[in-house]
Amino acid sequence: MTTVSISSDLARHPDAALAGDLVDRKLVLYHLTAGLVFLGVAMLAGLAFSLQFLQKYPFPGIEYLSPGRWRMVHTNGVAYGFLANSFLGSLYWAVPRLTMRPVYSRKLSWFIFWTWQAIVGVTAVGLVLGHAQALEWGETPTYVDPVALLGLILVAVNFLPPIFSMSGPMYVSLWYFVAAFIWTILVYAMGNFLPEYFVGGAAAGAIGGLFIHDLVGLFVTPLGWGLMYYFVPIILRKPMWSHGLSLVGFWGLAFFYPLTGIHHFLYSPIPLFLQHGAVVTTIAIEFVVTTVIINFFGTLRGQGDKLRTSIPTRWFYTGMIFYFTTCLQCSFQTTLTFQRIIHFSDWVVGHAHLVMFGVFGFWLIGITIYLWPRLVGASQWYRPALNSWHYWLTALGTFVMFTDLLVAGLVQGTLWRDLAPWEASLIASYPYWLLRSISGTAIFVGNLMFFYNAYKTWQMSRAPRESMDRNLPASAPIPA
Numbered sequence: 001m002t003t004v005s006i007s008s009d010l011a012r013h014p015d016a017a018l019a020g021d022l023v024d025r026k027l028v029l030y031h032l033t034a035g036l037v038f039l040g041v042a043m044l045a046g047l048a049f050s051l052q053f054l055q056k057y058p059f060p061g062i063e064y065l066s067p068g069r070w071r072m073v074h075t076n077g078v079a080y081g082f083l084a085n086s087f088l089g090s091l092y093w094a095v096p097r098l099t100m101r102p103v104y105s106r107k108l109s110w111f112i113f114w115t116w117q118a119i120v121g122v123t124a125v126g127l128v129l130g131h132a133q134a135l136e137w138g139e140t141p142t143y144v145d146p147v148a149l150l151g152l153i154l155v156a157v158n159f160l161p162p163i164f165s166m167s168g169p170m171y172v173s174l175w176y177f178v179a180a181f182i183w184t185i186l187v188y189a190m191g192n193f194l195p196e197y198f199v200g201g202a203a204a205g206a207i208g209g210l211f212i213h214d215l216v217g218l219f220v221t222p223l224g225w226g227l228m229y230y231f232v233p234i235i236l237r238k239p240m241w242s243h244g245l246s247l248v249g250f251w252g253l254a255f256f257y258p259l260t261g262i263h264h265f266l267y268s269p270i271p272l273f274l275q276h277g278a279v280v281t282t283i284a285i286e287f288v289v290t291t292v293i294i295n296f297f298g299t300l301r302g303q304g305d306k307l308r309t310s311i312p313t314r315w316f317y318t319g320m321i322f323y324f325t326t327c328l329q330c331s332f333q334t335t336l337t338f339q340r341i342i343h344f345s346d347w348v349v350g351h352a353h354l355v356m357f358g359v360f361g362f363w364l365i366g367i368t369i370y371l372w373p374r375l376v377g378a379s380q381w382y383r384p385a386l387n388s389w390h391y392w393l394t395a396l397g398t399f400v401m402f403t404d405l406l407v408a409g410l411v412q413g414t415l416w417r418d419l420a421p422w423e424a425s426l427i428a429s430y431p432y433w434l435l436r437s438i439s440g441t442a443i444f445v446g447n448l449m450f451f452y453n454a455y456k457t458w459q460m461s462r463a464p465r466e467s468m469d470r471n472l473p474a475s476a477p478i479p480a
Helices: 008-012 017-022 025-054 067-099 106-128 145-164 172-198 201-236 243-265 272-300 311-333 336-342 346-376 384-417 422-460 465-471
Strands: none
Touching (some): 067 106, 067 145, 067 172, 067 201, 067 346, 145 172, 172 201, 201 346, 346 422
């Protein structure tokens, strides 16, 4: 089977007559709305958590509101509440248009929607009640894991039939989607069942490291890049710059990414050849990412003004710059020499925020901004200026937070290396922690503007939902 990038025909005619009838717009809208709700909760939890470092935590002494538990609500809310819901909504929009076939079952789609909200909700309650597992990014309670895994299997069952029923070559987006559906099931099962029930010691540590990183590289990354390969050509109305580079990006991800996670456990009892292998594959990923970035900026060539006139495009390409930055950073921090300084420091915290929110969160926000008026039947956003404020507050806040935590990590690591008293590192970190809370507040305020703008756009809509295909083509240049 061969692959192709988004074709010229699809780029010119993204809303073919048949495609509009294949998409359940209400389902897309509900998934994106749920994603925004969980994003708001996760951001509020993260902001409250950051205040403990300033000795200003608003709920001291309350066990169920302890910062450690709400930190897990913050991370899991972003991963499984915001990212997963937004990905599903975007997939329900993109896959039927790419395949010209509906998903396997609309009833199953709605069952998945409500079940997934229950999974995320029960996970949050379980974390607050202290039922978390001792595995980073795998803190979901043990009684949630089998249901979550079944949900992931049902997602694959729902999306794979229309893809596999295609008779011609597949767009490169679909290759990423197929890989993500399969990899995510395997990664979730590996990280949440093997260390818990089957292996222990250094082996469990190695599997935990693989899970931490493969959750990003084999779940979030293929879905994110696949959606970018769909939405960027649609908005720019031109095919991808290089079909060859799109294949390099896909196969490079598949070949190098699975073993990179062990770089989280350098200087551990895990065999050294595995640690060295993780270092090499992590550095190799940076070269793979560079080819993908070149491809997308080559596609933008001649249409740079889109960065000024199209808010979704601005979110997409800001996320791509952040992606290159975080992968370049990772290729340095994964080396044994660098790990001596930055391990366990705020450098790693800044890195995680940039990749999970500054990259994939930015892409999904851009997709939401592009789709929202089309889903609610509005001719434009309620206040386009609020979208600009949202972008600048969020982008600058994310950049400041990342840079702040990067410097804080270097300061902390240097003090620890020199065997300074622990209290000295706390005192030195305080100004950086203060700036982190300030930048986080800016991000939160920007997103409150976005939530309000989305609600008012939905509220002011008067167009009948069932006639939107006729009145508002998906490629219409709605002001963003």
